[in-house]
Amino acid sequence: MIRLIKKGLMFGNLVHISSPALVERYNRALQHLAGKTTALTDFHIDISGYSPEVGIELEDELYLNPNGVNRQFILLTTEQKRAPLLNVKFSTSRDILREFIEMNEAQLFALTATDAVAGELVNSVIKLTTPRDLLNLRKIEIEADTAGGTLRKAQQLAGMVERFKTEEDAWFDDVLIAKMIETAKETGDVTRNPVRLRHTAFEQRNFWTAHFGGLYLFPDLNHPAVICMGDRPDDMPIKYVFDPSQRNQIAKFLGLNGLVETIIEARGVNSAAILQQKMDFLTVDAATDAGVDLTGLDRGDMRRLARNHSDRLPDAYHGLAQLLRWAKDGGPWPRITSDHPAYFYTLRATNTPNRDLVNMLLAELAPLDPRQVFICHKELFYRTYATWPEAKKAYVADFLAREYQVDKAGARAALFGHEPDMSGNDRISEDIIARVGPWGAVGRS
Template sequence: MRRLIEKGLMFGGLVLVDSPVLVERYKRALKHLTGKETALPDFHIDMSGFSPEIGDELGDEHYLNPPGFNRQFILLTTDQKKAPLLNARFSTSRGVLRQFIEANEAELFALTARDAVAGELVNSVYAADSPARLFDIRQVTVEADTTQGTVATAERLTGLIDRFKTEPDAWWDDTLIGEMIQLAGVTGDLSRNPVRLRSMTFEQDDFWTSHFGGVYILRSVPHPAAIVAGGKHALGPLPIADVLDLTDRTGIARFLSVNELAEPIVTGRGAEVAAVLRQKMDFIVAEVAGSEGHVSEATTRRDLRALARRYAGRLPQEWEGLAQLVAWAEDGARWPRITSDHPAYFYTLRAKRTPDADLVNMLLAELCPLDIRQLFICHKELFYRLYRTWSEAKQAFVAEVLAREYMVDKAGTRDALFGPEETMDEPAAPVAGPWGAPAKPSRPQRGDDIIDRVGPWDSLRRR
């Protein structure tokens, strides 16, 4: 994994902790939370305060998340909100922690000026001894305080101040006044430096978890379902009507359709659409050529096009289906019929701009493992797991491509793949997609707006 680290594709964006003061605060918080200690004089931390160097030192990469359910965190600076979250066991953890930091930024800035803030993302379930227990998770609450208990002390001081202001004889209560002075020595001036953290609870209706081999749970949609990475029967009975696994392609396509969660990447003819499809095709060629040692760090897009010609007839159906779409988009060829049972089907989709867009794109990435760029962007845990199984030559090629084509323009790449970010405008009427059969079976003519005439899910609904 060293190559990924050197190119900033792994452990990139971590916060460096090298100040003796901050190192000492971290050590105190680590001891407070876990009872463990570190002897490192400097290290890097992610959004939650997890350090890969300390994890390596302790031989435990989950030292801040031992049961995998209630992630603990250590905040030394509010700048941690920009860092990635490593070893995430739940897809919602990063969003929850970031919202907590942003909602309490002024208070956390004041608190971390004097001490580390330690806390926990408390799920409504503390452990899962069976897959069915995952469905008992309904919300997560953020609990946090400094290692010296400054927030709790401030709450107590606030209560004493209220007593002092309201009780008639408080002016003569030396015990009350003495306790207020003592507590103020810990909290400082509450009127200038507020230390009360908002109590925040987040609903957990839709999420992915790495537990039990990987499970997607979507309950807020009109037609809820669970989608599992392994065999669904191995999980036993689950308290949800529809349970699908990744081999149930038609079922997943129908689920995405009826809940209006996905849309086609291809929205009409044009060079931009064809470019996105060609990039996906190149990654598929790299998979085939890489298995025979014909890709390297120096392999270019032009080389991949030559390899595609060399391996013509041996490329998988995913490549063939995308090639047919490119021929339609660029040359006006016959419109290809790509249904849910076609291997290329999910390669042609992206999430709609809904609250579950990131989760849906994560699911689509797992359904399209040959598109290594989308896999890296949307499902890093799976990307890193697969990366370890590749040949060294393919690892070098993938790292170079991602560093050269994604890292230099993340926003532009994401915009091309997943569409522009949502604006404040009123949402437009939904646009019909291209994948089903036309209302009247006829060959599309040049200039026809096929997207308006063809719907992506007609065959599924009829089925």
Template sequence: MIRLIQSGLMYGNLFHVASPALVERYNRALEHLTGKRTSLTDFYIDISGFSPEVGADLNDPLYLNHNGVNRQFILLSTEQRHCPLLDAKFSTSHGILKQFIAENEAALFALTARDAVAGELINSVYDISNPARLFDIRAITVEADTTSGTVRNAGTLADKVDTFLRKEDAWFDDVLIARMIELAGETGDVTRNPVTLKPLKVEQGNFWTAHFGGLYIFQTLDHPATIAAGDKPEEVPTKYNFDLGDRNQIAKFLEYNDLVEPIVKARGIDGAAILRQKMDFILVSAVTEAGVDLNGTTRRDMRMLARRHSTLLPDEFHGLAELVNWAENGGKWPRISSDHPAYFYTLRAAATPELDLINMLLSELSPHDVRQLFICHKPALYAAYANWPDAKKEYVARFLEAEYKADKAGARAALFGHDAPMEAPKPEPLDLIARVGPWGAVRR
């Protein structure tokens, strides 16, 4: 993995905790949540405050995510919103944390100027002993406060201020006044600068989880299903239950729910160019597994490489080549059914609320497309990367650094972006003359 780490493709964009003040705030929050402290004086954290280095120091890689549910978090800065979420157990967790920071940015900026904010993504499930328990997770609620309870104390102070204003003879209540002064010393003037965090509750309908070998759970669709990356689970409540080997069934599931569209027919993208890049990835996989050295190979060399090693090219390559020929040269339309190895390489997620989750699923169904695998499903990319030949590791790391990392937003837009739907032109309002004519309304 050293190539990926050195290229910033793994453990990249993390928040650096280096100053003694930040380390001490982190330790206070860590002790508040887990009863532990780290001896490290310099480490990096993700959007949730999780640090692989702290995990190694504590000998507990799940120190903020016990049992893989109800993830805890530590915020030292609102800048953490730009960080990834490492070792995510649920596909929704990163988006929830990012939304929570965005909706409370001003309050979090003020709170983290003096203390760390510690919190938890709470659901009703604390033990996932079998897959059916995952379906009990209906919503995620975010709870957070500083380690000194600033938000809680601010609420208490606000209540006491209301009591003081309503209560007769409140000026003679020395206990109430003393408590208000004490709380104000901790929270400041809550009447002028309210210290509150907006509550956030997010419905958990369709999601991916790393539990049980990886499961895609679709509960809210017209045709619900569970799709397993590993062994197919038993006794799940969805009507359909597939694994990645059930290609025909998955294809029908995606079609019945209108979740995908053919890349070559998608609006606003260069479908043929995307398919050609997928062909390059398939080519690289085939030749490197056969021991071919790619040192010094450029994108311009790919066609020559394909001719030289044509006997190594799999059906995925040839299927995509026929589709590109149709798109660019008006060739015969290739009939690529779901049985064909190239089928899922030809699709992308349609513009639905499940877009990211479907692209994640498609990346597992088209594993040679390393760019989509990296963008949509980093855990799967890292697991596959560990078993690749060195030549493929080198090529992939070099490609992602040079052609994806340089323009992440542009690459995502080119691959997965959807044009805004066209709106029907609104009729211009008629003026008075147009409505009644140049001589006014006709009287009867």
């Protein structure tokens, strides 16, 4: 993993904490949340305030996420909104935290100027005992306050101010006035600058969880289903529960809900280039198994590798090659059904609220495309990366650093964007797509 860290592909964009004041605030918040402190004076934190260095020190990578259900967080700066979320257990957690920070940025900026803000993503489940419990996680509420209780005290002060203004004898209540003055020293003038956080409840509809071997839950669709990557649960109150071996059923589910489109259909992408790169990754995987040196490969080298190791290339490669020939050279229209190993490599999510979740699922169904896995499902990428031979680790890390890391937004837009393409290049005509559909039997016109 050191290679990934050096290239900024792991633990990238974390917030560096080194000032004694911030470390002291972090420890007060950590003591408040978990009853622990760190002896480190220099560490990095993610959007939730989790630090991999502190996790190692405490020998607990879930020190801010007990039971992996109710994620706790420590905010030292609003700049954490740009950081990733590590040790992800739910696909929605980072989006919720980022939206919370952005909607309360001015208030959080003021609060974190003098203290850390500590809180928790709270739901009705304390611990998951069965997969069925996951369907109870429909609403996530954020509870937050400074380690010193500024918001709680501000609320108390607001109540005291109201009493002072409305109760007949409050002007003569020396105890009340003294309490107001003392509390105001900590909270400031809450009448002119009310201290409160808004929008602290979030709906969690369709989501992925790492629990129970990995589950994709789509209860909030016209045709709901659960897709499990581990053991198949038998107690889910949803009629359709699929595992990766049920390719036809998963494909039908994605199609019925309008969740996917083929790369050939997609607007605004160079479909031929995407297909070629996926084929290159499949070639690299086959060449790695043969012990080939992958250093400094160019386009000619990749073609030679494919020829020399054609007997090792998976069926998915040959399906993508047929599609590429159709797209570029007018070859016969390939009939690639969901049974074909290439099928899920040819898809991307349509532009729906579930786009990121569907691309995450597709990455898991097409695991030999490390670029998509890295972009869409980092937990899976790091897990599988650790199992690769050194040659493949070096090739993929160099590729991602060269082709993705330098322009993340551009790479994402090129692969998954849904903006209309104005160039007219590398686009299959709309009338052909309309005639053949995603995978029709009509030949190329």
